[in-house]
Amino acid sequence: MYHAVAAEPNDATRALSVTPEAFAAQMARVAERGLTPVGTADLAARWRSGRPLPARPVLITFDDGYEGVHRHALPALAAHGFPATLFVSTGWLRGAHDTGGALDTMLDWDQVRELADAGVEIGGHSHTHPQLDQLDDTALRDELTRCRDLVAAELGAPPASFAYPYGYSSRRVRTAVRENGFAQALAVGNALARRAQGPYALRRVTVRRTTDDAEFVRLLEGRSVGRVFARDRALTKGYAVVRRARRLGRRTVDALV
Numbered sequence: 588m589y590h591a592v593a594a595e596p597n598d599a600t601r602a603l604s605v606t607p608e609a610f611a612a613q614m615a616r617v618a619e620r621g622l623t624p625v626g627t628a629d630l631a632a633r634w635r636s637g638r639p640l641p642a643r644p645v646l647i648t649f650d651d652g653y654e655g656v657h658r659h660a661l662p663a664l665a666a667h668g669f670p671a672t673l674f675v676s677t678g679w680l681r682g683a684h685d686t687g688g689a690l691d692t693m694l695d696w697d698q699v700r701e702l703a704d705a706g707v708e709i710g711g712h713s714h715t716h717p718q719l720d721q722l723d724d725t726a727l728r729d730e731l732t733r734c735r736d737l738v739a740a741e742l743g744a745p746p747a748s749f750a751y752p753y754g755y756s757s758r759r760v761r762t763a764v765r766e767n768g769f770a771q772a773l774a775v776g777n778a779l780a781r782r783a784q785g786p787y788a789l790r791r792v793t794v795r796r797t798t799d800d801a802e803f804v805r806l807l808e809g810r811s812v813g814r815v816f817a818r819d820r821a822l823t824k825g826y827a828v829v830r831r832a833r834r835l836g837r838r839t840v841d842a843l844v
Contacts, residue, residue: 588605605794610663621642661705677711718752731749731769761787764787
């Protein structure tokens with residue numbers, strides 16, 4: 588899971604960014620080790636149909652829709668003929684639907700179309716990038732429907748895949764994602780994806796600015812994943828308790844009003 592690919596990201600995106608040089612070197616590592624990148628929709632279709640996956644499959648994904656995916660990542664992907672999936676927050680992209688909430692320079696819709704034409708699968712990532720599990724049913728439905736419909740209007744086909752902003756979901760969110768026509772969805776989890784996770788909770792590992800070459804190779808080989816992300820998992824579990832309490836608190840207030 589990547590976010591921004593930028594030489595000089597701003598403070599808001601720096602930790603979850605990689606340099607163009609690092610990204611190119613990482614794609615070279617993928618090629619050197621004989622891994623076979625697949626698209627998210629292709630992975631799910633193979634699992635559903637029982638068709639075998641290619642040797643050593645890997646997903647290369649980008650969240651949010653930062654401009655560097657087009658400027659820097661696309662040439663590196665094209666150099667190896669790698670497919671990838673970009674999950675866009677439609678209200679963050681530059682253009683008529685921009686809500687002004689983006690953290691850094693984003694793609695515009697022409698660039699998104701060029702990425703799609705180059706073989707990058709375009710998935711949904713909500714409209715304004717909220718914590719979906721904290722929204723009421725109406726707001727949740729609006730986030731998913733607007734994202735789906737805008738991608739369909741701009742690209743000519745609805746997105747098949749979805750990624751949860753911040754990786755947060757719940758049974759209610761996953762049901763809403765499915766009901767809005769998304770055939771599969773990705774979380775974070777910082778663990779290897781397994782079929783047993785189901786099509787709406789597949790896990791990914793985070794690549795960030797501090798991911799050096801040795802760590803990246805370990806992630807590709809599935810080694811020491813738990814150790815690398817031990818602190819992230821502890822923080823995620825703790826924050827999950829806080830978010831559940833907030834959600835229950837809002838329900839109690841709604842019931843009393």
